Amino acid sequence: MDQKSTITTAILSSFGKLNFPKYEITRTNKMFISRESVINYVNAMEIEFKADTKSMYLNASDLKGWRSVLDMCLPLVYFWANLIKADFSEMPAVYPFDSSSYSKSFYADMGLDSFKDLNYKDLTPSSIVEPTKISKINSSETITSFVNSNENKIDPMLEFSDSDRKFKRYQRRFTAGWVLTRIAEKCSRAFQALNMYKEEEIILRSLLNQKNFRSGRRGKWYRRIALIQMNYLLPDKPSSSNLQLINTTNSISTPKMLKKKVFKSKNPLIKRDTLMLPDNQNDFTNTSSSEFIKTEVSTNDQDTEIDSDSCDLSIAGSDPESEDYQHNHNYLNALFKCRNDCLSAILDPSLSIFDLIHIDKRLKNIDNKLEIPENLRVSLSKSKLNEATEITIQGIRISSELRNKGESLRLVWEDNEGGACSVEQVALGYYVDKSGYTGVHSESSIVTTLFGLLFWDIIFYPVDGVFDTEFQTHPLDMHTDAFYINRKEMIDQRIMDIRNGDCIEFINIVYEREYIRQTSCIGINWDYSGSDLTDLANCLGQNGLAEIMYYLAIDYRGHASGVPDLW
Known part of the structure; x- marks a missing residue:
């Protein structure tokens, strides 16, 4: 914030035209040690x-x-x-x-x-x-x-x-x-x-x-390195007649990092996407399920590097000294190298589920190329989504000559009263008229408003160095992975409270207290009524709301966009 805007903010605040949350200033002189x-x-x-x-x-x-x-x-x-x-x-x-x-x-x-x-x-x-x-x-x-x-x-x-x-x-x-x-x-x-x-x-x-x-970038680094290996550094595919991969139980083994480990999650959302391990490994015979949560590896041993020699290779009808043999061997080694990088990514607790989905697709593609048997593959187990019902909505488009001067170019459709509206409002009107729904065109703002109300006390909890002035709408670490790390216990507990059905009370208490002041807080839009917010919370359900709030808490900047337009 420059000096001019700081002075303007201070003046507006002193006149009561701009209100900021009440929090403890935690300015620190320990940002630099020398x-x-x-x-x-x-x-x-x-x-x-x-x-x-x-x-x-x-x-x-x-x-x-x-x-x-x-x-x-x-x-x-x-x-x-x-x-x-x-x-x-x-x-x-x-x-x-x-x-x-x-x-x-x-x-x-x-x-x-x-x-x-x-x-x-x-x-x-x-x-x-x-x-x-x-x-x-x-x-x-x-x-x-x-x-x-x-x-x-x-x-x-x-x-x-x-x-x-x-x-x-x-x-x-x-x-x-x-x-x-x-x-x-x-x-x-x-x-x-x-x-x-x-x-x-x-x-x-x-x-x-x-x-x-920059641990928050690790997912993008993994995805890029896998793309490079498969699209640019992978040798040309050899002739299938000269290539044979021995597919026996003993020849393709689970990487060492996946063996003799029990995967547990400290994430309260224990029903999130899980990691499916090969089902023929004796190391997991004492476990109750073949599904293991991916987010954290719990072990007292030192992490063992993934074994790059994951399988035995046999080039049919080729001399080990021949050029064809070396080419085929290099091709398979490159595939296994990329496969091991994908496995490392899946085991990395810093990756988001969105990065993991991309990595999982890449891993499946590699396993198909290597013809890895299904019972020896490692993949994310995700709930199968139902096919969405497609609905065609027809609207009347307004000619550019009929628009009023100064109207936005996006206002090109006619609403039920003959006025101009956006395409999102046409779709919203369809559901309101035909099905009796109540909805808003909000994109992410109504979801971030719910997050601000549900986590108000956690957002403005005093943490050293994150509140330098009295004119902040959020802590300085809000857009970093430190936001979740520094408040992990409180956030996890709040997620569990939401899952247990206590969210409506949190929303009403904060909304009634802060609405009068129209307090400036990151993500909150006071144009929504309290009933709009509680209705949406009820529609999402306890588990659905908890899931959305969790992803906003762990990466607010990355997950506060890309949501549906209509709610």
Whole structure:
């Protein structure tokens, strides 16, 4: 919010023209642990801004423009790879470039001594050509300035530990490491535009191998890497007459990560989509069902990597030394590599159900290509939806000459009273007149209004650093995965309350209290009456409403759009 709008908001609030929720200010001075952290963050933001400015209006066919974006981003991506200990050994130095200016800008006030601690004095072409020779980062103080964590007893690059959770998830957005991760994503986009898919895969795999930054993007990374492997990196399909996959119980085994594990869910919505495992594994004979919830792996053992040698291959009538044999072998290995990536995605608790549906479709396609037997496949078990009833609604379209001057171009249909209306209102009128329904054309606004009323006390619960001023309509972490993580117990309990039928009381209490003030709150539209909201809640049912509210709670930005127009 700029200074002018802040002053305007303060004046309107003082006159009672604009009312904000009542909450506790939780401003914090612990956002950055040092001046060095601020400098690193600002310098990274400046470089990202230049890259965004350069790439914002680039067409996919503008190879010269994307090459300049790559030249700008790639030096810092190599530094980022060194920071997170990513393997760039297969990344060729395609373009020569001089990175001294970037190094000088990025470390302007960092200090030469701390720079030398990285054993990475400059991002020179020679160091990029042989990145594996770069020494590991050995200065915990320097690492701390990039991840902005004041916990030095653990490696900040590892998955979060209990002590590291003290540093709130959303605050990692204000770190140089977070910005460098966004720059790495920009670099992968440049590789995509330049048709350099192998290099793009290396970047995406490095993004997936780190778990500290931008975990909400992991689903998109998995989907993209699977697409690259199947559409661009997969060798040509060999002749079926020369290819034979041995389909025996012992030859195709369940990956190790799926064996000897019990899948449990801490999600209160225990009837969500489940993971179907192969039904012939003795490891699950003591369980009551072959269905296991996907969202979290509960085990005391260390996670075992998925076994890439998931099956025995036999190339019929081929010499192992022949070119045909090698080609067929490479084809099958590529398919199994993509299959294992899909299995890793299904086991990743950070993926949304929408990403999982895409991954599940990809996995089924791969299993079909490999002719994996049905009893050895892993897939999501989803409730089969009934076919929707198709209804054809006829309306009268208004000629452009008959419209009143200044009317919206969308108002091209005639309503029951002869006036102009939108196509959604025509459909709504059909259901009102023919079936006696009551409805609204609201898109997502009525659903987000229900969410705001049902979760009002949770949205404005005091969490360190999320309420900086008295003029906020939502906490600062509302659009991040930290919103759910920081309030998990309260949200889960509220979901259970809704499922138990207590939602109407929550809606009425908050609506009656805040409607008089017309309080500004994210997602809430006070044009809806209390009866409209309670009627919709009753129509959705306890389980349906709980399901919708849960998805808004875990990812408000991602799930607050794309809903039906009519309710």
